[in-house]
Amino acid sequence: MHLDQATPEQLSQWEADLSAQYQTLQNQSLNLDLTRGKPSADQLSLSDALDGILKGDYRAADGTDVRNYGGLDGIAEAKQLGADILGVQLDEILVGGNSSLTLMFQTVLVAHQFGLQGPESAWKDLGPVKFLCPVPGYDRHFSICEQLGIEMVTVPMLASGPDMDQVEAMIKADAQIVGMWCVPKYSNPTGVTYSDDTVDRIAQLAKITNPNFRVFWDNAYAVHDLSTTPTRLKPIMDSCRQFGSEDSVIQFASTSKITHAGAGIAFMASSTANLKGFKAVLGTSTIGPDKVNQLRHLRLLPNMAALTEHMTKHAEIINPRFSSVLTNLDRAFGDSDLGAWEKPEGGYFISFDTRPGCAKAVVKLAAEAGVKLTPAGATFPYGNDPEDRNIRIAPTVPSVEEVDQAMQVFEVCVKLASVRAQLNA
Amino acid sequence: MHLDQATPEQLSQWEADLSAQYQTLQNQSLNLDLTRGKPSADQLSLSDALDGILKGDYRAADGTDVRNYGGLDGIAEAKQLGADILGVQLDEILVGGNSSLTLMFQTVLVAHQFGLQGPESAWKDLGPVKFLCPVPGYDRHFSICEQLGIEMVTVPMLASGPDMDQVEAMIKADAQIVGMWCVPKYSNPTGVTYSDDTVDRIAQLAKITNPNFRVFWDNAYAVHDLSTTPTRLKPIMDSCRQFGSEDSVIQFASTSKITHAGAGIAFMASSTANLKGFKAVLGTSTIGPDKVNQLRHLRLLPNMAALTEHMTKHAEIINPRFSSVLTNLDRAFGDSDLGAWEKPEGGYFISFDTRPGCAKAVVKLAAEAGVKLTPAGATFPYGNDPEDRNIRIAPTVPSVEEVDQAMQVFEVCVKLASVRAQLNA
Structure with missing residues (x-):
């Protein structure tokens, strides 16, 4: 999907198709959350030995x-x-x-x-x-x-x-x-x-x-x-x-x-x-x-070797979630002018830049389809993203299946918001 | 010992006797500490079940x-x-x-x-x-x-x-x-x-x-x-x-x-x-x-009943130390004009007010006889006790025997500093 080269007729057709897809998604009554940059319960459990580890010493x-x-x-x-x-x-x-x-x-x-x-x-x-x-x-x-x-x-x-x-x-x-x-x-x-x-x-x-x-x-x-x-x-x-x-x-x-x-x-x-x-x-x-x-x-x-080994266990849990986000983004937007993102090799976030003026609309559409995203603007001082582009995606807490489902909603929301913005431009 | 009614000759005699006693104490090379308002190791051990108490829940x-x-x-x-x-x-x-x-x-x-x-x-x-x-x-x-x-x-x-x-x-x-x-x-x-x-x-x-x-x-x-x-x-x-x-x-x-x-x-x-x-x-x-x-x-x-029961165990450990301080103070200064104190029914401190202008001298004498006391003045803003009277005694950390020993040194130091101050008055 390349909006810059699209005719008004193409845009209108896309808008109609995407609206229908969006409606179907809304009817699923999803309840998914990509807002929280925190470890999942599985990750937390990796360290449950902490309590009791002193054994009186x-x-x-x-x-x-x-x-x-x-x-x-x-x-x-x-x-x-x-x-x-x-x-x-x-x-x-x-x-x-x-x-x-x-x-x-x-x-x-x-x-x-x-x-x-x-x-x-x-x-x-x-x-x-x-x-x-x-x-x-x-x-x-x-x-x-x-x-x-x-x-x-x-x-x-x-x-x-x-x-x-x-x-x-x-x-x-x-x-x-x-x-x-x-x-x-x-x-x-x-x-x-x-x-x-x-x-x-x-x-x-x-x-x-x-x-x-x-x-x-x-x-x-x-x-x-x-x-x-x-x-x-x-x-x-x-x-x-x-x-x-x-x-x-x-x-x-x-x-x-x-x-x-x-x-x-x-x-x-x-x-x-x-x-x-x-x-x-x-x-x-x-x-x-x-x-x-x-x-x-x-x-x-006790040392960096133990720490590194411990972190590989976190990576095993997080990796499928990051992969889901990145695979979905590649599939949906790899050949498009709808957005840009980096491919992080670590950390907790993937950041997606929409076309200017679309981030708030995407977050709103996603929320109304049952997918919570971090409020647009939150990644800027005073909550003000001057180009209204950046959306932070935090995939660690949901299950892989949930991330996958949420990203499919995300795709439709980004496409729909972008097409509508272009129609109104 | 009542300094206000003492003759110069009595004061001089007391000074000589107390100096000799102080010298003997100094020769013992004591190393005692009444400065720290913190629990003893025995008290801390009352709560060692904390680590491991969650049992994975x-x-x-x-x-x-x-x-x-x-x-x-x-x-x-x-x-x-x-x-x-x-x-x-x-x-x-x-x-x-x-x-x-x-x-x-x-x-x-x-x-x-x-x-x-x-x-x-x-x-x-x-x-x-x-x-x-x-x-x-x-x-x-x-x-x-x-x-x-x-x-x-x-x-x-x-x-x-x-x-x-x-x-x-x-x-x-x-x-x-x-x-x-x-x-x-x-x-x-x-x-x-x-x-x-x-x-x-x-x-x-x-x-x-x-x-x-x-x-x-x-x-x-x-x-x-x-x-x-x-x-x-x-x-x-x-x-x-x-x-x-x-x-x-x-x-x-x-x-x-x-x-x-x-x-x-x-x-x-x-x-x-x-x-x-x-x-x-x-x-x-x-x-x-x-x-x-x-x-x-x-x-x-989990509740106040458990807390109260727990605190009685602390009291059992602290009580003999407080008793030692108060018994020594009573014996040494009960019939004197050398100082005043309260008899706390709890907490961590006993506070002794010397005659005006003596607290610093007492703390210094005690330190030089191997008994650390909280610096005089520490209990006042800007470290300034205008009458130079207050000394804070914290008896929880040392053993009962150590408290007893330290209080005997304290007695001699208070008496000696007071007599010297009166002689110089």
Whole structure:
């Protein structure tokens, strides 16, 4: 189906055919959900050994009684795992509670209100500040900025990561830009992994802007490969060391999509100077993270080899779902001008760009045919996708059959919305 | 020993005798620690069944899979337990992660920066604001204020709680006072429980000041009784309902000193209006608390009866330590003008007031004789005890023999410092 070359008669005929197909789908009273970027029950069950794994031995490797108070930055073996995941040294890591989002919120808060390197480094004294947001991106990143009154400016995502020519130009031109959100591997939602060149250029941004600029490197899918020959992301701290910009990047990760989504452990990695400033504030709001749960995780996943083996089991569960989405998209839109998408080799999402002005209509049609999709616009700051194109597809929770069924509905909705838009153009 | 009636010759003789005794103690090379308000290993072991208690059943009572994301305010059965502990309704409670201190920090932050009831209720727009701090009090409360730039003004603690005449007068006179810290039961560190009259008067403070004034009611020792006929604290929400001031109090509690100190669950209770405002901000920093750990706790302590039974086991461990402190204080200072203290029926601390100007000297002498005490001044905002009198004694971690030994050192140090101060007066 190529709408740009279609005659009005063809369009009208397609509209009639698709409306009939849509009507049939509606009559099936489906109830399917592709909105939730979370693990399925089968995935969660891979880690059920966590409860009871301590067998009465509550001592960390260094003898710490993990049951008691204390240890603001986590137990040593959890730090080692975090350092291995994020590619940093042991003194560059902090292990928190069950949420990397919380660590991100706290870090933006500290940088803004109190300063990561003393009060004179606080962004609040710079007047109104801004964050660069590659789009489409992760709505919860945008909510943090909105909550803290930080303006968001967007930059497009390419297959290699954010458009770095634009990023560099914007940062050079505007010293009020103090931060940038990145999901560098299997990006939420486009699924792309940043190229080595992109990583190197991001590590050099500190050179062209103010010293308190920080990159928020949310490596949420660091080990979430679906392929046995996974995409390699260049460890950004290696680049930072090369360019002397260790203070400019703060990394995050968690086990939320490795063990139990709501009951994992979270990691933050940065220069010792940034961590020192962060901990000075963190220490006024907690005596320490849940070290018992950290120890449980390290008993289940004592090292990277165990972690990698564990992740292959997730891949076995997720792969058929991703395949269903990608096969359906290829079949339906491979030979068309109706949309574009990447083929992620990991992560939780596939992102589909409709023709301009169609995303909201597709989501609405799908909802009315019993298929829930993430609201159009959610992947943009302020919920505003200026071209109304991006739709995030999250296939991990439903069964393979359900994903397949949902994608067939998706196909008809995209085609119908696109044809109708073209008819009205 | 009564210094006020002593002759210079008596004082000199005492100084010589006590110096000799102190020297003997110093020669013993002791290494004792009365600083830490945390459970002993024996107490922690009471809850070791937590790990493994789920036996593969990760479903909350309402069917929620606690392993996955979601549920910003906790699982229903945990809410019920929190509501029972704090004396509120189910819709007035939120269950968090492992730290009530974190909930307190977040609540002060939200009230200050964002407003608990919309942006127009934010304290930051009132100019420099203040908190009332009954003293002596809990240093981590004071650190929150200091971190957030909130000035602290002090009011004395009496045996019935804060001096309410002063509290009311100060609040009436100064609309910049937006908050007040309270540890209403077995107060940290004096050990007193607020009288019903004090509770009622605190619940009526909202009437005499601005609508955004909030009492931070840290009921950390709500169920931490050492007696079988425990002191009863009037539930403040009952008073608030009576006086129509439900929005004016925010309560906190946790299982930190019930189960595993660093791996418990925390509770916050307030009006539905306050909780709504709080959750609006909380939701930008987390997807939800660790519900698996909440479920573990509810399997161990399904109701108040189980909780009370559990707490009697703590009391059996703590009681001999408290007895040692109180017996030693009675024996050493019962017939003297050297100090004053309360006899707490629960909690974690005994608080000793020396003669004015002696606390620092006592702590220093004790340290040099191998007995660590909490730094003098720590129980006051900015670390400043203006009369240099208060010393917090935390006897739960050492063995009974160690507490006994440490208290004998304490006795000599108090006497020696007091006599020396009197000689130099």
